[in-house]
Amino acid sequence: MLTVRRRWLAATAGLAAGGGMRSRQTLAQAPFPSRPVRVIVPAGAGSxxxxxxxxxxxxxxxxWGKPVVVDNRGGGSGNVGAGAAARAEPDGHVLLFSQASPLVLNQHLTRSMPFDPARDLTPVTLLMCTPFVLAARPGLGVRSLAELAAWAREARGGLTFATGGATSLPRFAGxxxxxxxxxxxxxVPYGVSPQALQDTIAGRTDLVIDGTPLITPQLRAGLLSPVAITSATRFPGLEAVPAAAETxxxxxxxxxxxxxxxxxxxxxxAERIAADAARVLAVPDLRDRLLHEFGAIVSADGPAALAALMERERASLGRLVRELEVPIE
Structure with a gap:
């Protein structure tokens, strides 16, 4: 009786596995896109x-010759929109355009995630990277990481750095x-980045770290002094600012x-969509607009590179959250 039951279970498991394989093959071979594509953005309209x-x-x-509709699903630090994408059919007609936090950070800060980023989402491609700039209040007299380190070691009191939030990526970069x-x-976390910026300009905090669109105008106006940028090399338009990797x-x-x-x-x-995204991003005028308006460098490397990035940053940010004893909600 047990032998018969084992054979029956093995047969049904094989049928299920075969059905799943055929389903994935059917999706892979189906024409794409065959209808409008919906891209979920876990942020509000106008952001x-x-x-x-x-x-x-x-x-x-x-x-593609088909409409591409942006579907704004803000809330939950990006978890609402990312969770909605995770529950969709994996036929390419629902995609997720997400920043890093819902994919590599939120799971370390939230007790109950509505989805598992590693299991419930398929990496397609990295699209663009946005480095952070560390800048100092003018009176600090610091213009490099080496000078910052020397100042901090000699100072009797501690130095402060302002960010837009205690669980923001700029905070962890700092x-x-x-x-x-x-x-x-x-x-010193603030509810919004502009307030962090203004308090550093006013001298209430020593340093501020945030994206290039927010910091660059203040550097050019002489209201802040550049210390470093967190990209691997110097950044276009900010060539005078040292890359952190130099130190x-x-x-x-x-x-x-x-x-x-x-x-x-x-x-x-996934490879097909990644290749199409890379083709679109190769157009110079779009690359220039993303750089100047969003401080973003285009980087379309495909599914494997994105999966490796997510795994690497998920591990490193998890360690940092634990070491800093950041409260989990």
Whole structure:
């Protein structure tokens, strides 16, 4: 009786596995796109991510010959929109345009995630990277990481750095810089980045770290002094600002935006969409607009590179959250 039951279970498991394989093969071979494509953006209309995705959507629609509709799903620090994408059919007609936090950080800060980023989403391609700039109040007299380290070691009191939030990526980038330099910096989190910026300009905090669109105008106006940029090399338009890697070899950390599909998307389909995204992003005028309006460098490397990036940053940010004892909600 047990032998018969085992044979029956093995047979039904084989049928289920075969059905799943055929389903993925069918998805991979189905024409794409066969109808409008919906791209979920886990941010509100008019936000930076929304505007950037709409630029891409127009180009993809022209390439695909089908409408590409942006679906704004804000809330939950990006978890609401990413969770909605995770529950969609993996046929490529629902995609996710997400910044890094819902994919590599939120799971370390939230007790109950509505989805598992590693299991429920399929990496398609990294689209663009947005480094952070560390800048100092004018009176601090610091213009490099080496000078910052020397000042911090000689100072009797601790230095403060302002960010837009205690669980924002710029906060963790600032903490990583401090650890790399072997100094102590105290984070002063604000509810919004502009307030962090203004308080540093006013001298109430010593440093501020945020994206290039927010910091660059203040550097050019002489209201802040540049210390470092967190890209691997110097950044276009900010060539006078040292890259952090010049002092801390190998250091690179910043925000980024990626395109993903629901879990179970066939590899061939993910590769096809990644190749189309890379083709769109190769157009010089779009690359220039993303650089000047969003401080973003285009980087379309495909599914494998995105999967490796997510795994790497998920591990490193998890360690940092634990070491800093960041409260989990």
């Amino acid at each position: 930076g991510p929304d505007t950037a995705m709409r630029l891409l959507a127009d180009r993809l629609a022209a390439l 903490e990583q810089l401090a650890r790399g330099l072997g100094i102590r910096l105290t984070n 801390l070899p190998g250091f690179e950390m910043g925000g980024w935006f990626a395109l993903l599909g629901p879990g179970g998307m066939p590899a061939a389909l």
